[in-house]
Amino acid sequence: MLFIAQALKLDKAKDEKSVYFPFKGISRIMSANFKVLVLNGPNLNMLGRREPDKYGTQTLAEVMQSLIKCAEQHDVTLTHFQSNSEAELINTIHDHYGKVDCIIINPAAFTHTSIAMRDALLSISVPFYEVHISNVHAREPFRHTSYFSDVAKGVICGLGATGYHAALLAAIDQLRNQNNSN
């Protein structure tokens, strides 16, 4: 059965948004191969070493590896990019115009400063989820302001690295619902 499902997926799912797959009376909707871009901003390359009381002990590579595994289980292609440079992050957002279904972004310190990154995200009209590992609202007042939250599809903070998974699952759910209603 797995073999049949995979063959069906290979033949059809690339071209179709969803595949109706009835098997022994059970109807299964297989998701299209959604594409998700995950962006991490400045200093997140230091995860694991950086203020572990606030950001945990997992490295960024470990967090992203487990997120990619989760994405694969849901037939989602996940691309990850981290940069300490605002310009690189903006250029990466532009480069993905028309190429991804959703963005998950932890803008890190740029959350509180970057109108340019907000405008970049709006310029490509792709829904995005804002993630913060720590609970920014329980920290210094300057972290309570975000240039992203009011235009984000959703905002997750304070769940640690689990927040990335929560955003990914929410994004998949939302994309599937959108597909099924089209």
Ligand SMILES: O=C1C[C@@](O)(C(=O)O)C[C@@H](O)[C@@H]1O
């Ligand atoms: O770099 C970061 C990380 C952060 O985005 C978080 O994930 O909790 C919170 C930001 O305020 C901070 O500048």
